[in-house]
Amino acid sequence: MPKNENIKKVLVIGSGPIVIGQAAEFDYAGTQACRVLKENGIEIVLVNSNPATIMTDLDIADKIYIEPLTLETVKRIVLKEKPDGILSGLGGQTGLTISMQLAKCGFLQENGVTLLGSSPSAIDKAEDRKLFKETMIKIGEPVIPSVIAENLQTALNFADEAGYPLIVRPAFTMGGAGGGIAANENELCEIAASGLSLSPIGQILVEKSIAGWKEIEFEVMRDCAGNAITVCSMENFDPVGVHTGDSIVIAPAVTLADKEYQMLRSAALNIIGALKIEGGCNCQFALNPHSFDYAVIEVNPRVSRSSALASKATGYPIAKVATRIAIGYTLDEIQNAVTGTTKAAFEPSLDYVAVKLPKWPFDKFVYAENRLGTQMKATGEVMSIADSFEEALLKAVRGAELGLSDLSLPHLKSLTDVQIRAMLNTVTSERLFVLYEAILRGITVDELHMQTRVDRWFLHSLSRIAAAKPNKKPLIYKMVDTCGGEFEAETPYFYSLQNGDENEALPFIEKSKSPRVVVLGSGPIRIGQGIEFDYACVHCVWTLKRMGYETVVINNNPETVSTDFDTADRLYFEPLCIDDVMRVIEIEKPVGVVVAFGGGTAIKLAKQLHERGVKIIGTGADSIDICEDRERFDALLEHLHIMRPQGFSVNTEKQALAAAKKLGFPVLMRPSYVLGGQNMIIAWNEDDISEYMKIILRQRQDNPVLIDKYLMGKEVEVDAICDGEGVFIPGIMEQVERTGVHSGDSIAVYPPISLDAAMKARIVEVTQKICTALQVRGLVNIQYVIYGGALYVIEVNPRASRTVPYLSKVTAIPMCEWAVRASLGEKLPAYGLAAEPNFVTVKVPVFSFEKLTGLDTHLGPEMKSTGEVLGIGRDLTESLYKGLLAAGYKMKKSGGVLITVTDFDKNEIVPIAQRFAKLGFSLYATRGTAAFLKKNGLAVETVEKICDCNQNNTATLLESGKISYVVSTSEKGRDPAFDDVKIRRKACMRGISCMTSLDTANALIDSLLSGYNEHNTELVEIGTLHKGDK
């Protein structure tokens, strides 16, 4: 069937901010979709609240709206832009849900807009638990005994019938948010209640646990003619019970005989046919390891994280093909881009295995619970490819940047065998390493299998790793070609291998005529290093290509655009570790390596690359070292007469206490060489210091701990580009929250609102001085604090920062391109501070707190956000309104506000409470806060602390539904046993916005007072922002 010619203009809905369960894979999918639409001459209107995406670039879409992804906003965009169709299946759960809402309320039909891809009824059949179950029963596909519950009693009744353990899955939530396994009635009550409240339709699925069964996934494609294929099968290392996003996964499935494999494959095709999906779909199965019994667990009627993984694992571009299907093509009409000769109507055949390893945030969040279950907790993942599970797994572990070169986890060494055996009872993020440790201690595969139900096949592999001798064989590189070598392929997509003799990369390198540049990617997405760095890497590659270089990308994150095989001239899917990177460099012989765009992952290799004689393009390794080395950095600033908060380096608790005494509390503590404020705290007293030093020393940090005087002032951030002579500053960003909140977690405003011309001039001057002294070539990010009218430097990062994508978009300055050109010797087209625009933008952080049980939501110097959104408006309050709305604040203008703040904050809370009262909110406060507010003439209801009273406490208040906002600050947080932490966790689980900085609360009230709402904000098309001023 040829393309549908009625579709000339299409709205693409992105997936919004990065949160656990919805990460960079949707930028990859959306970008692919846009490319396909463009190739077909279709005009693209794009809406996404996430500015750190490639898909929101002007050369990807025609009209770009960085606006809140709410039903109302999308409706307004549709009315304004009048697209012919909406692409629903590529924007994750967010995009799908909005598309469905638009379709169901009749809006699309009224406005003559076609939902491209699967029909609403098809999507409903897959997404609605009840319809799905009915459909499966109708087509004879087995499902797990379960009940749909809209209240707790239904769940309890089912439990009486089916028995425990039971699995709870809320409907229409992503990453399984709010779900869990209940072993008894108490647990069921708790999990079911949370699930019911988190599900947007108040519905949960309670099902019989089939723990111990294998979990197998299939990625399936189907076109409008009914042709259907499976792209890839995947097998989870962990049996059913661990969310597939939290499981180690191998593709293809390995422990299934053909009979079982074909049984599940046929079931997947049967399902996609019955649901009449048009596009990509993911089917998850549980398979009894002792029989042919299986059950369908779940179907995702859209492109997903698994499809990004399957695309990278096989070379089959699922999102591209899904988009072509959505605009009317059939599988046999679509070219296989890898071979260039065959069609998309085939099933990839692999001659390797791909292994995915999740990346969890527990190294940062020591108090967050690392137990794994049905709720996904990983922030990102790495993939690796090899000819055995063992080799691929080792590569994945290396590439996950855990500080491990094999599977031995140091802190397990000191445990007894009894302790190790006990650890096997709970599935945690460390299970792989516990199993390995158990094997090293001679615990048998059979015992481990009985205990964990992990298939013996995987356990035997771990035994082989334990028994293997170090292998110093040279590596060769093989191609990913979708067809197991059957056809000639043109894709320069490689992986390394120890066992083989033909190096397939060499002919491509020999053919190459241009100078080559290696660009290092940013590895797995984690807190502090997100999709922003992939954006920067991709732009770096594109610029290098335009400049006539041949580009080589090394990266191991399957979710990203940089690991799309057509981004760089050659892609090596390899860990970003020095040895792995050097092997690529040895065969590629590049003129230089770019380390400045791949975040901390890339830049930390600069020194080692330099020592090995590799040319670093951009700022030199020595300058990078100065920025990281405390003493050298202090010396430089002193030489330049630039101030920074006073501080010391310490190695022991004793030294730390002495240093703090000298500086005076509060002090800021962090390990040297950090990323995203990893393990950074403000210590208010000696106890904090002792607690912190114990945690740090337990993690065997080799580098000293830094203690700085904490200056409570205004934080300002600058991204600058330097060509060796002059410095260009695209913009200064001002943070709403005072120092103490990590810059990644604070609301940032551009252009700055409260800086006078003299301070701006001072910032420009200091920035120039630092750039010149460090001989920066390319991008640099500098964080400042303004305290007592003076400017202090906190941190200098000689690389692309988290703010580069958003600043590039709102200033219309191609920062990455200028930086790449500057680092290769070109002069910048302009110097000094760029002119400031007549609109205001705010970047608002987004968190994934509801998925990280036990984590205190209090913001501090340690970064906690997983993503960000952008609000663009005519003034600050409009952009704040949009930003907060996009970040998930419900922007309620009525109800109650619960206030509980430290003594330190009491004076400042009064005007905030007054303003809330003025807006009509009822005030509630804990005893001390309430007394203080009453003393200041406010009507407040006193609420007891949870620890003081069983009933009528803050927790019951939060559950009552009366509370719209919580303002909660505390000096001491972190430990989930503290009352304050419990309040914040409760608010988070009930979906109540909780502000832990008074500045955030003020910003919220400002925007509530402003009178902006979803109907009267201006829809800003990014392309028109700078039309007047160029």
Next chain:
Amino acid sequence: MKKAYLILEDGNVFAGGAFGAIQETVGEVVFTTAMTGYIETLTDPSYYGQIVVQSFPLIGNYGINTEDFEAKKPALKAYIVKVPCETPSNFRSTQSLDAYLKSCGVAGLYGIDTRKLVKIIRNAGVLNGKIVYSPPTRNDKQQALDYSVKAPVSKVTCGETPETGAGEKRIALIDYGAKNGIEAELLRRGCTVKRFPFHTAAQDILRYNPNGIMLSNGPGNPADPANAQAVETLRALQKSFVPMFGICLGHQLLALANGYTTRKLKFGHRGANQPVKDTGSGRVYITSQNHGYEVIADNSSFINVNDGTCEGLDYGHSFSVQFHPEACGGPLDTSFLFDRFIERIESHAKK
């Protein structure tokens, strides 16, 4: 590790490890890209005389079980995999791949760059090769060059075989090297199946009074003079108008009986991911395939989406396909063709 070598007729040598039986052997080297189904591959009679290379590196993961056998024993000459699994894991597994190959005398070679070997075959076309256990000599290469498969169907066809099943429809299954999967599909559809050796005369088959005649898969070149009698038999059977259904070699022989010609493919189609298109409906199906020859036809009922070769012919009362609707291993997408066969039998009975 005992060393083993593969020398190809073009002189290329691969050095790896020996597993399975220690057995110097010569054969035609072919590759399959199927990622599962190695038990079926090992026991598929169509691989007679061949050395089979698996492009997927991890083979033996789920061990060996006899339920999945396509014939009693392997017909292939040797088996080449990159990483054979010594610790299989599956509830039906009774032994490892290595143990099984040892028990049935099949040589195995592992640890070589299988992808490189696949690409050599892809570029040069099918080559003969020899497995040896000391560095290969000029003599070994010569033996590879001189090798040819002779009358393979006669080596894998059945002997006198009793009926199986107790269904209403009697099916005569002409066994050119039949996979068990074909018979299983017929039994599943309520048929009684009797296997006939490939050289059985037409009248002997018709004396069984079959409702339908199933032409099985099998090894080798369809135009092999050793198959001439079998083609004649099909011509005679056609005159009876009993519906016939041919698979793979059965398809090719039926085509020869109807005046089509065949030719050798460069390196054949072997795998579980071959797309074929129904030329009538336009629907595409993923199929299991294992053949080195094609029928030359311009009125195919199915064509291969990758290279446009003939994948099926329809003669009205009879029809045939080049691929394997019985799967084993491979996708079950085209098992409806057995239903079609039953329908043809039923509509023929009404006439």
